[in-house]
Amino acid sequence: MSKMEKQPKLVTCKHCGEEIAAGAKVCPKCGGKNKKPIYKRPWFSVLVVLIVIGAIGSAGGKNESSNTVSNENNTTTNDNVADSKDSSQKEVDEEISYTAYDVSELMDDLKSNAMKATDKYEKQYVELTGRLNVIDSSGKYISITPVDDEFAIMGVQCYIKNDDQKTVIMDMSIGDTIIVKGKITDVGEVMGYSLDIDEISK
Numbered sequence: 001m002s003k004m005e006k007q008p009k010l011v012t013c014k015h016c017g018e019e020i021a022a023g024a025k026v027c028p029k030c031g032g033k034n035k036k037p038i039y040k041r042p043w044f045s046v047l048v049v050l051i052v053i054g055a056i057g058s059a060g061g062k063n064e065s066s067n068t069v070s071n072e073n074n075t076t077t078n079d080n081v082a083d084s085k086d087s088s089q090k091e092v093d094e095e096i097s098y099t100a101y102d103v104s105e106l107m108d109d110l111k112s113n114a115m116k117a118t119d120k121y122e123k124q125y126v127e128l129t130g131r132l133n134v135i136d137s138s139g140k141y142i143s144i145t146p147v148d149d150e151f152a153i154m155g156v157q158c159y160i161k162n163d164d165q166k167t168v169i170m171d172m173s174i175g176d177t178i179i180v181k182g183k184i185t186d187v188g189e190v191m192g193y194s195l196d197i198d199e200i201s202k
Contacts, residue, residue: 009021013027013029013030015027015030016029016030018030096125096198097125098125098126098127098181099124099125099126099127100126100127100128100129101126101127101128101129102128102129102130102146102147103128103129103130103131103144103145103146103147103155103156104130104146104147104148104149106121106128106156106193107145107146107152107154107155107192109121110187110189110192110193114187114188114189117187118187121184121187121193122184122185122186122187123183123184123185124183124184125181125182125183125198126181126182126183126184126195127179127180127181128144128156128179128180128181128195129147129177129178129179130144130145130146130147130155130156130177130178130180131144131145131146131147131149131150131152131175131176131177131178132144132172132173132174132175132176132177132178133145133152133153133155133174134174135169135172135174136160139160139166139169140159140160141157141158141159141160142157142158142160142169143155143156143157143158144156144158144178144180147177150175154191154192155192155193156180156184156192156193156194156195157191157192157193157194157195158180158182158195158196158197158200159194159195159196159197160197161196161197161198165197165200168200168201169200172202176202177202178200178201178202179200179201179202180195180197180199180200181197181198181199181200182195182196182197182198182199183195183196183198
């Protein structure tokens with residue numbers, strides 16, 4: 001018994017409808033070209049795979065970039081907070097240095113040249129020795145004048161900041177010679193000097 005020859009696979013010509021061999025590129029009857037659809041060609045499958053891989057890679061890169069930027073922003077914020085804390089700590093750690101004066105020296109400078117006195121004393125930390133001249137009844141401030149001038153009216157108005165300072169002042173009397181440490185906040189030719197008290201003692 002002879003071997004049966006394999007029949008070639010047949011397809012329908014998309015132009016004339018006749019059956020033709022699957023591998024035929026041209027229909028023998030009408031001459032129409034019978035190419036495989038583009039999505040059935042091998043190179044199309046390869047192209048789709050490459051596009052998918054590229055899309056995945058691109059998405060991963062964006063996330064990585066976003067994470068990097070986020071991490072950099074967090075690092076910058078943390079650094080700024082740390083710098084701020086360090087700066088505050090330095091201010092606390094640094095001891096304030098007070099320059100010692102007699103109140104009479106401040107008043108002489110003010111009478112001589114108020115603008116020069118402002119430049120010299122305003123915003124400065126000072127230790128003043130003077131005569132207690134006024135004690136405010138509501139406990140907001142005291143005033144000190146030169147020790148050697150009992151009749152002086154203008155001097156340094158010193159503002160009380162806490163109850164501890166009030167307690168110290170409660171044991172003082174007008175005419176006492178006292179020492180006040182603090183920061184001069186204002187200088188005026190009419191009102192004299194203003195100071196925020198840090199420490200006060202006899």
